[in-house]
Amino acid sequence: xxxxxxxxxxxxxxxxxxxxxxxxxxxxxxxxxxxxxxxxxxxxxxxxxxxxxxxxxxxxxxxxxxxxxxxxxxxxxxxxxxxxxxxxxxxxxxxxxxxxxxxxxxxxxxxxxxx
Ligand SMILES: [Cu+2]
Numbered sequence: 001x002x003x004x005x006x007x008x009x010x011x012x013x014x015x016x017x018x019x020x021x022x023x024x025x026x027x028x029x030x031x032x033x034x035x036x037x038x039x040x041x042x043x044x045x046x047x048x049x050x051x052x053x054x055x056x057x058x059x060x061x062x063x064x065x066x067x068x069x070x071x072x073x074x075x076x077x078x079x080x081x082x083x084x085x086x087x088x089x090x091x092x093x094x095x096x097x098x099x100x101x102x103x104x105x106x107x108x109x110x111x112x113x114x115x
Contacts, residue, residue: 023104024048024079029094031112037087039114044071044083046096046110051079053099059083064090087114 030045031037044059054075061069071083071094081098094110 022050022100022102024050024052024098024100024106026096026098026106026108027079029110031094031110033110034112036113036115039089040086042085042087042114044085044094046081046094046098048079048081048098048100051077051101052081053101054081056099057081058095058097060095061085061087062093062095064088064092068095089114 025048027047027049029047030043054073054077057073059071059073059081061071063069071085074082076082081096091111091113096110097105097107099105
């Protein structure tokens with residue numbers, strides 16, 4: 001609950017002062033949003049515009065059947081969250097939640113297809 005309040009405060013503040021906050025915004029990802037990956041082993045990389053806390057960030061995959069599968073994060077201690085998974089062909093969505101060093105949480109979804 002406290003985290004949700006902080007996240008809301010962050011988003012609210014951000015609207016008024018775009019440069020004053022260092023919360024982590026997603027810059028790019030592999031697979032890319034709407035992109036296609038070739039299995040079975042899929043490397044997952046999320047790059048942010050600021051440092052993220054790998055131990056307190058979360059990655060999960062929504063599987064083609066709707067189940068949620070948590071992903072183990074391999075963090076580089078900087079602005080990247082990495083993982084990998086062995087996947088069958090189908091439609092997937094990465095759900096990410098990143099805690100940046102300013103204590104703010106950002107989250108999002110990255111849909112992709114495995115061929
Ligand atoms: Cu922030």
